[in-house]
Amino acid sequence: MNYFETDLTQLHDQLVNKEISSVELTQATLANIKKTETNVNAFITVNDDAALAQAKAVDDKGIDATNLFSGIPIAIKDNILTKDILTTAGSKMLSNFKPVFDATATEKLYGQDAIMIGKTNMDEFAMGSTTETSYFNATKNAWDYTKVPGGSSGGSASAVASGEVLAALGTDTGGSIRQPAAFNGIVGLKPTYGRVSRWGLIAFGSSLDQIGQFTRTVRDNAAVLNIIAGHDQRDQTSSQREVPDYTANLTGDIKGMKIALPKEYLGEGISKEVKETILNAAKQFEAMGATVEEVSLPHSKYGVAAYYIIASSEASSNLQRFDGIRYGYRAKDAKNLNDLYVKSRTEGFGDEVKRRIMLGTFSLSAGSYDAFFKKAAQVRTLIVQDFQRVFEKYDLIMGPTTPTVAFNLGAKVEDPAEMYMNDVLTIPVNFAGLPGMSINAGFSEGLPVGMHLIAKHFDEASIYKAAYAFEQATQLFKQIPQVGGQK
Template identity: 70%
Template sequence: MTFNYFEHDLASLHEQLVNKEITATELTEATLDNIAATDEQLQAFISTNPDEALAQAKLIDEKGNFDNVLTGIPVGLKDNLATKGIQTTGASHILEGFKPIYNATVVEKLFNNGAVSVGKTNMDEFAMGGSTETSYYKKTTNAWDHSKVPGGSSGGSASAVAGGQVPFALGSDTGGSIRQPAAFNGIVGMKPTYGRVSRWGLFAMASSLDQIGPFTRTVQDNAAVLSAIAGFDAHDSTASQREVPDFSKKLTGDVKGLKIAVPKEYFGEGIDPKVAQQVKAAIAQLEALGATVDEVSLPHTKYGVAAYYIIMSSEASSNLQRYDGVRYGFRADDVKNLEDLYVKTRSEGFGDEVKRRIMLGTFSLSAGAYDAFFKKAAKIRTLLIEDFNKVFEKYDVIVGPTAPTVAYGLGEEVDDPTAMYLADVLTIPVNLAGLPGLSVNAGFVDGLPVGLQIIGKPFDEQTVYQTGYAYEQASHLFDQQPDIATKY
């Protein structure tokens, strides 16, 4: 049997499990059936793990303890999150068949809360891309239009939630890789403050930028999942020791007196006028709910993309040195010596986008280019942080579009890296500054979802969620369902 997740949030699923209207095993079986019924269209999962998932669900049923809202609830995990004994590839040929010997901290936290992992979702290879088209294994489609991209790099997780395969999923966000696919698929995606969630067990791309966060259909569900996965971790030296609040507690729908800043740069050149119109209407709705709205300036926004691609690729070139064919993963055949092993394994194991970023990063860190590129990019990062700090002296949140356009066609930009890089112009500054950012559905343009991005002060996810929840409850856009919902 399949299960219609469009009719249930986490609270209602939890209630059914508590009242024994459904068991964790039945819910897991139904979720696996959901994936089987729709993944030919969505291509959201690289792999599923039915045996392990059903065994996990059976243990939960035997214990019969459903005190936690996530207990017995199936989840999809982005394939760059380590899962013990289950293939984890980063969507790369170089890690095909690799089975980690430990769980990522976020995976362990979900398991401790009783969630059931049903499979690993597709992504851009090593999270390098904005459309989930650089995956070695498959090309995921948008839940609303299967001829369009789902966004990236966490496109598999976004499409799986938007397409009703699972009630929630985890992704990672280095320059917009949760928020942009959430926007393209009309769901809720949160990139928490840097350090709020442990990165231990996440395949690193850019260690000073990466953050793990949840995809859900509603803001309340998203807040519940973040509460479960956030917190200090001794394994991660960048994990914050700040107390983790219950992010769901302040979701009242009341934003009277909230001070909202709208950067003029977020509505400049390159933003689709139809997208801008839809986002402005969403901001007007927040104003009608009692928030005050002012236009502000974030003057260094225009340098964000250039700075990001130097910093990100430099860190990626260092992080990806570990994939050499010696210790784990793919190893090239017919090699003559150690150097030949390295060259052949990495040449055959990595895709074009990964090679492009490794080369760019290695060049940026080289003796002749470090001062001219990496050092200047780091200075721009500081200026961007200062821009945000000035605005947050007077305002509670910053609001604007998540992406400059709606989802584009499969194959449309994959061969034009520059165009794809520029698509992250509105999300990248948030990562460079380490801030929390949320994307919620702001409506539709030509039948495709538009994202409203809400940016908060460091470690103030509660106000971000409060703003998103107020808009969501007023707009009721989460009631909208893609055509694939008829499959359930």
């Protein structure tokens, strides 16, 4: 099975017409994963036997002609719960954890008879920008195996970009879908906060986390959101807004659309070639009838500093539950209860997770709360207000997804401050709870450059409309990484 030469619609038609069975498709997918994984390491767990059993059940029942996902293999990030299937969050702490229930997003895919092919690699507890903090070794970039795939959803992004699957779920707390989508040259969407249920997601920053999806094409991406979006009574932050058909308005016509290009997104720290690529994309939008104008988001430059206080504070609270008592890793030779807590957490968590727990605990402490956490929350409000002002006049905001293209493995892992700056362009969107997408806009140094599209709350449809028009005009999705990691 060559996933580079097909999409969800074509594959669905083949299944309906019995040109291929779900079992045959699943077998071909597993064989391709086995061949590719030696170089890429996109998966923590490959769901061989259970996936084949699922596929056989779908074939026995018959492919549903009205259901695009019937019999289609999909990958899921390893911090989204899957019943009876190892779910590690990329950590030693959960290296033996098998959940007793499914996340809502997982349930919804199962409800469409999708085949869960495996759990993808990630930065430990989603804390990282390169998938190098995973307990299960680093994932490689699909375009060049010496480069990082981005993070924390690097496994899902690399699995799609490498042609292992057509679609994969990821999560985004400060850019963890969009940044790896940019580095791998694919389509990655972070939906509006509350658009997709977080029930069954292992929490990092609860006011920021959002489940989303990776695909090679815009239409496929919209089709996945059609399935996983919607209200869930088990998640109190889940929106009750009706879910539209996100594939309905993919016409290629964007005449009259007003797009804002913030000057701060093309300023200091943005590589020259990335800037040129985005400016060329703006010209492409204008050639298709849209208006692109420069605006200002003055407080976005404070986003990284505020984010690492707020996200770390929420993480320090969320990660208290991993104590070596109820589930997960338990240290041996503990002498008393306190010793068990300390040893289990010391041995079970990696350096980056410990760093953020300590930063968050410090920020929430009595002597620091007003000076750090409260100030960060105020900055967050200013960033939200910046977006509100721009969206009074514009349909979309565009810019680069990342300041540079993918960099070398190991290049920044020893410098947390430099690593954190990778998310400077994506973090403000999580603060405001807005939808954001990365789509390939071109190439620099032979590597993909991501274009970031941001819309008003619950207006994913406008993002899809513009992204589809750009995709069809440029046909960049047809440029694929070559086997062996050549550019």
